[in-house]
Amino acid sequence: MDDVIVGGYLVKGDRYYTKEHEWVLVKGANAQVGITDYAQKMLGDIVFVELPAKGEATEAGDTFVNIESVKNVAPVYSPVTGTVVEVNDMLEEEPNLVNESPYDAGWLAIIEMSDPTEVEDLLTAEDYAELLAEIVKEENPDEETEVPIEESIETIPEEELGFEEER
Amino acid sequence: MKTPLYDIHTRLGAKFTDFHGWRMPLHYGSIISEVKAVRQSCGVFDISHMARFLLKGEGAFEALQRLTTNDLNKLVPGKVQYSLLLNERGGVKDDITVYMISPREFFICANAGNRVKVREWIGEHFPIEDVSDRTLQIALQGRDSEGLLSRFYDVSELKYYRFKRFGNTMVSRTGYTGERGYEIYTDVETGRELFKELSSSAQPCGLGARDVLRIEAGFPLYGNELSEDITPLEASLDRFVSFDKDFIGKEALLAQKPRRKLVKLLLEGKGVPRRGYPILWKGDKVGVITSGTFSPTLRAGIAMGLLDVDKLDVPEVFQVDIRGTEVAAKIVGSFVAPSP
Numbered sequence: 001m002d003d004v005i006v007g008g009y010l011v012k013g014d015r016y017y018t019k020e021h022e023w024v025l026v027k028g029a030n031a032q033v034g035i036t037d038y039a040q041k042m043l044g045d046i047v048f049v050e051l052p053a054k055g056e057a058t059e060a061g062d063t064f065v066n067i068e069s070v071k072n073v074a075p076v077y078s079p080v081t082g083t084v085v086e087v088n089d090m091l092e093e094e095p096n097l098v099n100e101s102p103y104d105a106g107w108l109a110i111i112e113m114s115d116p117t118e119v120e121d122l123l124t125a126e127d128y129a130e131l132l133a134e135i136v137k138e139e140n141p142d143e144e145t146e147v148p149i150e151e152s153i154e155t156i157p158e159e160e161l162g163f164e165e166e167r
Numbered sequence: 168m169k170t171p172l173y174d175i176h177t178r179l180g181a182k183f184t185d186f187h188g189w190r191m192p193l194h195y196g197s198i199i200s201e202v203k204a205v206r207q208s209c210g211v212f213d214i215s216h217m218a219r220f221l222l223k224g225e226g227a228f229e230a231l232q233r234l235t236t237n238d239l240n241k242l243v244p245g246k247v248q249y250s251l252l253l254n255e256r257g258g259v260k261d262d263i264t265v266y267m268i269s270p271r272e273f274f275i276c277a278n279a280g281n282r283v284k285v286r287e288w289i290g291e292h293f294p295i296e297d298v299s300d301r302t303l304q305i306a307l308q309g310r311d312s313e314g315l316l317s318r319f320y321d322v323s324e325l326k327y328y329r330f331k332r333f334g335n336t337m338v339s340r341t342g343y344t345g346e347r348g349y350e351i352y353t354d355v356e357t358g359r360e361l362f363k364e365l366s367s368s369a370q371p372c373g374l375g376a377r378d379v380l381r382i383e384a385g386f387p388l389y390g391n392e393l394s395e396d397i398t399p400l401e402a403s404l405d406r407f408v409s410f411d412k413d414f415i416g417k418e419a420l421l422a423q424k425p426r427r428k429l430v431k432l433l434l435e436g437k438g439v440p441r442r443g444y445p446i447l448w449k450g451d452k453v454g455v456i457t458s459g460t461f462s463p464t465l466r467a468g469i470a471m472g473l474l475d476v477d478k479l480d481v482p483e484v485f486q487v488d489i490r491g492t493e494v495a496a497k498i499v500g501s502f503v504a505p506s507p
Contacts, residue, residue, distance in 0.1 A: 045199040047461040068439045070198045
């Protein structure tokens with residue numbers, strides 16, 4: 001699937017998602033994990049990211065990262081079961097990378113999956129885009145218009161891209 | 168409920184939050200940028216959700232004098248006073264500002280969440296008029312606020328905690344940020360035009376920044392640092408309580424020795440203290456965080472909390488239990504130097 005914008009939030013077409021707004025980019029048995037554009041916008045300015053230790057075991061559904069924004073602390077649930085083999089050390093000094101680049105420089109950790117077929121339980125990009133469209137609609141009950149989800153990223157002016165948001 | 172400025176906030180790109188039944192702007196993109204704007208230049212807030220009342224006539228002074236903790240004799244027309252309404256047990260019903268319009272006419276600003284309670288409580292003692300719905304309340308805060316507001320009202324002579332009236336509009340040099348700033352009370356029409364004008368020159372700020380700024384300034388928030396079960400003495404608001412006069416709750420305050428005191432804590436390690444987190448000393452729980460945030464100004468976690476009084480003079484550092492991790496914290500007198 002191509003990248004799409006749903007109600008102002010970018011959804012990348014190349015990865016899996018969870019209902020809790022985490023993304024999973026699968027490379028062989030490794031699952032790179034982060035939070036979505038919608039999640040980072042909901043959290044607002046991120047000031048600390050509490051990462052797991054390398055080598056730590058994690059189970060699908062466990063809180064394995066905590067993200068502190070100015071207003072809140074949000075748990076990030078491990079989307080899969082396995083061992084943490086890499087964490088994004090850049091976030092120690094620059095936690096706001098999660099705001100600026102949630103799908104790239106702001107990734108959180110890489111988990112080596114104990115059962116790579118587990119990804120089949122995750123949402124596809126299409127599923128997540130639909131879920132997001134429903135959420136956006138609920139959040140804006142005043143607006144009658146349908147939330148478009150098929151917009152291609154190339155048609156969106158740059159300033160509307162989540163990760164291009166000026167800070 | 169929505170304030171009459173709701174559509175303007177939407178156009179400014181606000182993210183909204185529910186606050187005591189009000190759909191209010193949480194931020195317009197970034198809480199950190201909004202806090203910085205107020206600390207470095209100026210920001211504008213819609214605070215029309217606050218409750219606004221008028222008390223007029225013979226006996227208004229005496230009724231308020233008995234209902235509030237601060238001494239109304241310190242007021243003169245044109246002056247504002249921070250004060251507290253207590254229950255019989257010495258707990259706080261609300262914290263308010265009292266504006267003396269004339270010796271027989273008072274304006275009161277109270278918390279949004281306590282609007283009905285305050286109206287009914289004062290109403291038991293003196294006729295009270297709720298003018299919240301037909302007025303707007305806008306705060307303009309930061310060192311550049313005087314220059315900006317002077318384009319609309321002559322506030323050059325206005326001193327801290329004084330107010331001036333301009334026809335239908337009342338401007339006071341008050342605020343909830345610790346910066347030089349103003350609060351403007353006016354009718355809906357004037358307020359809408361003013362907010363549009365101000366928000367084109369000053370950073371619009373939401374309740375997120377308002378909360379961070381007031382924690383940095385060390386101001387209490389009703390529901391966190393103040394409640395029906397917390398006395399003003401525990402909340403370290405002693406200087407707003409006058410024992411030279413009679414007021415409801417005085418006897419209860421005199422009868423009890425505070426067991427806890429509100430303190431300000433600066434985190435020395437990484438992490439953000441949040442409301443409800445325990446304050447530890449040598450492994451024992453000696454207090455609880457009432458409000459906490461990341462301070463963009465200090466680039467550290469800061470908090471207010473209620474601490475057992477016997478630990479007030481303990482020289483060692485404390486720890487805040489942040490979800491199982493103990494992070495060192497020390498008591499400080501203030502977080503940011505106030506420049507009101």
